[in-house]
Amino acid sequence: MMSLLDKFFGNTRGSKDEAKARLKLLLVHDQVDLTPSQLDAMRAEIAAVVARYAEVDMEKVDIRLEKAHDQVRLTSSVPVRRVTGRTQVAAT
Amino acid sequence: MSECIVVTSGKGGVGKTTTTANLGVALARLGKKVAVVDADIGLRNLDVILGLENRIVYDLVHVIEGECRLRQALIRDKRTENLFLLPAAQTRDKNAVSPEQMKKLVQQLKAEFDFVIIDCPAGIEQGFKNSIAGADRAIVVVTPEVSSVRDADRIIGLVEAAELPEPQLIINRFRAKMVKEGNMMNKDDVLEILAIPLVGMVPDSEDVIVSANRGSPAAFDDKSIVGEAYRRIARRLCGEQDVPFVATEAPESWWGVMKRWMGLGEGAQEVAG
Numbered sequence: 001m002m003s004l005l006d007k008f009f010g011n012t013r014g015s016k017d018e019a020k021a022r023l024k025l026l027l028v029h030d031q032v033d034l035t036p037s038q039l040d041a042m043r044a045e046i047a048a049v050v051a052r053y054a055e056v057d058m059e060k061v062d063i064r065l066e067k068a069h070d071q072v073r074l075t076s077s078v079p080v081r082r083v084t085g086r087t088q089v090a091a092t
Numbered sequence: 093m094s095e096c097i098v099v100t101s102g103k104g105g106v107g108k109t110t111t112t113a114n115l116g117v118a119l120a121r122l123g124k125k126v127a128v129v130d131a132d133i134g135l136r137n138l139d140v141i142l143g144l145e146n147r148i149v150y151d152l153v154h155v156i157e158g159e160c161r162l163r164q165a166l167i168r169d170k171r172t173e174n175l176f177l178l179p180a181a182q183t184r185d186k187n188a189v190s191p192e193q194m195k196k197l198v199q200q201l202k203a204e205f206d207f208v209i210i211d212c213p214a215g216i217e218q219g220f221k222n223s224i225a226g227a228d229r230a231i232v233v234v235t236p237e238v239s240s241v242r243d244a245d246r247i248i249g250l251v252e253a254a255e256l257p258e259p260q261l262i263i264n265r266f267r268a269k270m271v272k273e274g275n276m277m278n279k280d281d282v283l284e285i286l287a288i289p290l291v292g293m294v295p296d297s298e299d300v301i302v303s304a305n306r307g308s309p310a311a312f313d314d315k316s317i318v319g320e321a322y323r324r325i326a327r328r329l330c331g332e333q334d335v336p337f338v339a340t341e342a343p344e345s346w347w348g349v350m351k352r353w354m355g356l357g358e359g360a361q362e363v364a365g
Contacts, residue, residue, distance in 0.1 A: 014274020019238050020281050026238070027245050027285065067285075 028065045031072055039065070047078060055081040096198050096208040097329070098227035100251070100259075102243030104214030106235045107264040110300055110309070112211035113141040114319070115231075117311035118326035120175035124206040127166065129178045129198075131223040132213035133188060136180035142169060143307020144177050153181035156193045162200055171312060176205070186218040191225035198226025207329075216250060224251065230259040231291060236266060236277040241285055248288060260291035262325065267296045292325035293337045294318055 034042070043063045050056055057079040066073050099112045109132075116128035130138035133153065139145040150165035155178070162178075169175040178201070181188065201208045210227060213219035224230065230251045234244040244261075251259045263282055270276035283290060299316045303309055310319035311326075321338045328335050 014270075014276075016271075016274050016277045016281065019277055020285070023238055023241055023285055026242055030242065030246065031249075 024067060027067050028072055031067065032065055046076065050078050050080075054083045057081055094202040094206050094208065095229070096202060096210065096227045098210040098212050098223050098230045099233060100212040100220065100223065100230055100247055101233040101240070102214065102216065102247040103240045106233050106240050107294070107300075108214075108233050109137050109141050109211050110304070111231070111233050111262060111264065111294075111322075112138060112209050113309045114311040114322035115326055115329070116142075116175055116177075116207075116209055117169075117172060117309045118319075118323045119207050119209075119329065120169070120172045121311065121323070122326055122330060123174070124330070125174040125204070126207045126209065127176045127178060127201050127205045129201070129208060129210045130180035131194070131210050131219060133180045133219065134182065134185045135213065136182050138211045139167075139177060139179045140307060141304055141309065142177055144169065144179075145307070148179045151179045151181040152197070153184050153188050156189055156197060162197075171308075186213070186222065189222050191221050194222045195226040216246065220247075220250070224254050224256065227256060229257050231262055232259045232286075232288070233262045233264050234282065234286070235264050236271075236282055241277070241282060244286055248286060259288055261286060261288050262292045262294060263290065264294045265296040266293050291328055292321060294321040294325075295338065 029036075032039075043061070046063055047056060047058060047061045051058070060079045061077070063074070063076040063078070066075055097115075099108050099115070101108050109130075112128055116126050120126045128138060128142070129152065130136050131152070132138075136151075139148060144167050147167050150160040152165065154160045155162050155165045166176040166178055169177065198208055198210075208226075210223050212223035232244050232247055232251070234240050248259055261283070263279060266279075267276055271278045279290065279293060295317055297310075297316070297318045299310045299313070299318045303313070303316075303318075309322075310316040311322045313319045317338055324335045324338060
């Protein structure tokens, strides 16, 4: 909630940042043609593959698709606590 | 050398017809021979924006079906030399025309005119395909809103898929005050997302409604800021370099002035280039 004082002093953050952030996400989804649940599944699978080789802080995994100029790019930030060096093959 | 430019946007109501009319007028006032073509078959409006609705005898579909010659369908705008309108049919639908027929029509027009400007209908279906068929390049009109930018992105993709060169962008209905307040995306925000070259910025103004009421595009009015914005786009389209954008900065509020006096301000904030 913006306080009246903030409004008076013109210190509020406008809605345009929200517009921009929503658009960036929207345009990727328009282009990629994956449902949000498919995207979630992709994120989980990528993180799981990394987790087979290293100890991953699953809470902080950030894997996203971004639109950069005329291409869609997958960027990922996967915090690793410790590289185990031993392959932990997940039971299937 | 003549050129065919299609004015498109995807979303309706962002100012394609107003842009087409004003660019037609502005280019004609620069001494170019211009034909503006209404490709919105079934929902024509370029005629009313130009104030030429009472002079229509034949239309684009009549020409394509061979019921009249091209010259008979072209309406000359008497307010300026060199501006002609080819109106759309009102009682037909978009399937009355094919992309091949449009291509042929544009070729005929290009033989006579320096600029052929096509007012594309909203949407991405037949009417859009017809409109881009004969075009050499596209201008995409966008307003700084989420829905319009989204549709513009889609249209840019379709224009490039049709193997036209990279389109140019007009940011329409720009509201400097809202940009200043952080409630409207500015020029750089829009360009960051759409990543195509900017050819013009047109401020939001009551002039546009007044000129539509009168059937006299703002580009005829030397005092109109909107008219000036379009005249500058026309100069850029003619290849003139370094034409500055019209002043799109909001007047400073009394509080802003006070803050600056008291040394509290963040300094003059530029909202547009």
